[in-house]
Amino acid sequence: xxxxxxxxxxxxxxxxxxxxxxxxxxxxxxxxxxxxxxxxxxxxxxxxxxxxxxxxxxxxxxxxxxxxxxxxxxxxxxxxxxxxxxxxxxxxxxxxxxxxxxxxxxxxxxxxxxxxxxxxxxxxxxxxxxxxxxxxxxxxxxxxxxxxxxxxxxxxxxxxxxxxxxxxxxxxxxxxxxxxxxxxxxxxxxxxxxxxxxxxxxxxxxxxxxxxxxxxxxxxxxxxxxxxxxxxxxxxxxxxxxxxxxxxxxxxxxxxxxxxxxxxxxx
Ligand SMILES: [Zn+2]
Numbered sequence: 039x040x041x042x043x044x045x046x047x048x049x050x051x052x053x054x055x056x057x058x059x060x061x062x063x064x065x066x067x068x069x070x071x072x073x074x075x076x077x078x079x080x081x082x083x084x085x086x087x088x089x090x091x092x093x094x095x096x097x098x099x100x101x102x103x104x105x106x107x108x109x110x111x112x113x114x115x116x117x118x119x120x121x122x123x124x125x126x127x128x129x130x131x132x133x134x135x136x137x138x139x140x141x142x143x144x145x146x147x148x149x150x151x152x153x154x155x156x157x158x159x160x161x162x163x164x165x166x167x168x169x170x171x172x173x174x175x176x177x178x179x180x181x182x183x184x185x186x187x188x189x190x191x192x193x194x195x196x197x198x199x200x201x202x203x204x205x206x207x208x209x210x211x212x213x214x215x216x217x218x219x220x221x222x223x224x225x226x227x228x229x230x231x232x233x234x235x236x237x238x239x240x241x242x243x244x245x246x247x248x249x250x251x252x253x254x255x256x257x258x259x260x261x262x263x264x265x266x267x268x269x270x271x272x273x274x275x276x277x278x279x280x281x282x283x284x285x286x287x288x289x290x291x292x293x294x295x296x297x298x299x300x301x302x303x304x305x
Pocket of ligand 1: 113114115140141148149150151152153157
């Protein structure tokens with residue numbers, strides 16, 4: 039059944055810490071046409087900065103897709119993750135392999151990315167909660183720099199407009215969040231835990247070329263929120279198995295395998 043979990047068997051969670059390294063730019067939604075900041079002030083200038091879970095999920099999904107595509111998995115391009123965004127440089131270090139058109143629920147098995155992160159017809163197995171600081175808005179000191187706005191599509195100046203960029207200082211600001219997976223396949227838990235630290239290398243934190251810093255991401259240990267009573271594995275053993283399964287997924291080329299029989303209609 040698309041969208042639902044008819045049986046709730048397992049919920050796992052992990053705490054994730056994001057620490058600024060160097061000055062990390064903050065998106066305030068004011069006069070900033072470049073939406074590549076992970077850190078935002080949700081409620082405007084005077085609010086506490088957060089890292090929205092949806093942004094983290096977007097970057098983790100892009101990375102997992104790229105890794106799986108490189109391993110020969112057939113991965114679709116979901117509608118919200120357009121090539122425009124990819125061209126814009128979110129993924130700097132991992133080349134993009136050819137992709138399928140978006141998965142359709144009428145196909146027997148959606149692609150790995152849609153299984154884990156969902157699509158318009160299928161619920162995501164993973165939830166990234168907003169990452170928050172323990173500091174109040176006043177305790178977070180920032181600085182503002184001005185840049186000429188750049189049109190990222192054309193690579194040219196954006197009408198010569200000056201853009202204010204707010205940045206939070208590095209090496210002292212820590213954000214904490216929770217990631218939850220519902221009824222995950224073990225490789226999914228491994229994928230999330232192993233991919234989060236790569237955010238640092240994916241152009242996240244943004245504007246590195248302009249001397250800004252990035253975020254050091256540290257996932258904590260996998261915890262059981264709910265697990266099958268007949269499963270006697272400890273959390274540590276389960277986590278290790280999940281990581282091994284993910285490493286197998288990312289290493290094995292399974293193009294054409296019946297298990298991955300996502301339709302490549304027209305080819
Ligand atoms: Zn898909």
